[in-house]
Amino acid sequence: MPSGLAALLDDISIIARTASASVDDIAAAAGRAGSKTAGVVIDDAAVTPSYVTGLDPSRELPIIWAITKGSLKNKLLILLPAALLLSEFLPWLIIPILMLGGAFLCYEGAEKVMEKLGGAKHGKNLESPIEDPVEFEKERVSGAIRTDLILSAEIMAITLSEVATESLLTRAGVLAIVGIAVTVVVYGTVALIVKMDDVGLHLAKEGKTAGGRRFGLGLVNAMPHLLTALSLIGTVAMLWVGGGIIIHGLHELGVLFPEEAIHEAEHWVETLAGGLGPILGWLTFATLSALIGLVLGVIIVFVLHNVLGLGHTEHADEAVVGGH
Known part of the structure; x- marks a missing residue:
């Protein structure tokens, strides 16, 4: 009996040590992987504030919470099982799926650029009149979750x-x-970014010192500029990440020239730039990836809207509303 108990305890000890090692392995691997996703995380953080711009401030945090829940569902209920299944049974399919996601990001980014340059606006946007705030909020949340799915997949x-x-x-x-x-x-x-103006307004009105009130007023005045900058960063990041996915995917599929040419340009800039080489080299890679993403995105926009006739222009939307 004692020997049986000792054997059982020994088995439990081995299982515990194995589990502990597994946890350590997971933590270490998560740290390595997390550092590699920084670029996409920046993209995600830059894009998301635009989805609450122009809406009632009281709805900002509920909307962000709804997007957060959608993002967790994307990652844990859809992408995690799909990634495990693909890695086990169809690993060759991962690259083509990622490239489709990259093409979607290029399309989204290019469409935003074309609209800013005076092109036709497709679907609802920040300049469109909001006839039904509840429905508009649902559309904004679903759009954010859809974009999050692509970024989360990457x-x-x-x-x-x-x-x-x-x-x-x-x-x-x-x-x-x-x-x-x-x-x-x-x-x-x-959430912190979009509530900055509320915090600033509170400080501007209730601050106990003149310095605190000035700081609050500065936050309020800075918020529109910050959101504009984030919108620009988000658009550029969409093109950069999307273009990068396409370029890397082509390399994995045997089309080596685009990625190798960009890396050559990156190394050339690094060599010339001296101490600033790593930063300027990375900027070169990101800029060229974004330009490729923009060109691809413009082609996709043209094919979808002008060849296939998918999507409605702003005028078409107004005609539909007027018909109602």
């Missing part, structure tokens, strides 16, 4: 590539940890 794919040789349990643990951590960081940051 985050999960980058994460998966970092742990491709790990066990199924480790892969699942890392994907879950990174997915939750990124969601909390991104949407927590977004």
Whole structure:
């Protein structure tokens, strides 16, 4: 009996040590993977505030919370199982799926650029009249969750590539940890950004010192400029990330020239720039990726709207509203 109990305790000890090692492996792998997703996280954080711009301030946090829940569902209920299944049974399909997501980001970014340059506006936008605030809010949330799905897919794919040789349990643990951590960081940051003006207004009115009131007023005045900058950053990041996905996907499929040419330009700038080489080299890679994304996005916009006739222009939307 004692020997049986000792054997049982020994087995439990081995299981506990194995579990502990597994947790350590997951934590280490999650740290490696999380650092590789920084670019997409910036994109996500820059894009999201635009989805609450122009709406009632009292609805900002509920909308962000709705998007946050949608993002968690995207990552944990859709992308995590899909990533594990693909990595187990159809690993060759991951690159084409990512490239479709990259093409979608290029399309979204290019459409925003074309609208800013005076092109036709497609669907509802910030300049369109809001006939039904509730329906408009639903559309805004669904649009944010749809974009988040693409960005989250890229985050999960980058994460998966970092742990491709790990066990199924480790892969699942890392994907879950990174997915939750990124969601909390991104949407927590977004919540702080969009409430900056409310905090500033409170300080401007209720601040106990002149310096505090001036600081509050400065926050209020800075908010429109910050949102404009974030909108610009978000558009550029869409093109940069989307173009980068396409370029890397082509390289993985055997079309080497685009990525190799961009890396050559990056290394050339790094060599010439001296101490600023790493920063300017990265900017070169990001800029060229964004330009490729813009060209591809413009082609997709033209094909969808002018060849296939998909999507409605702003005038078409107004005609429909007028008909009602």
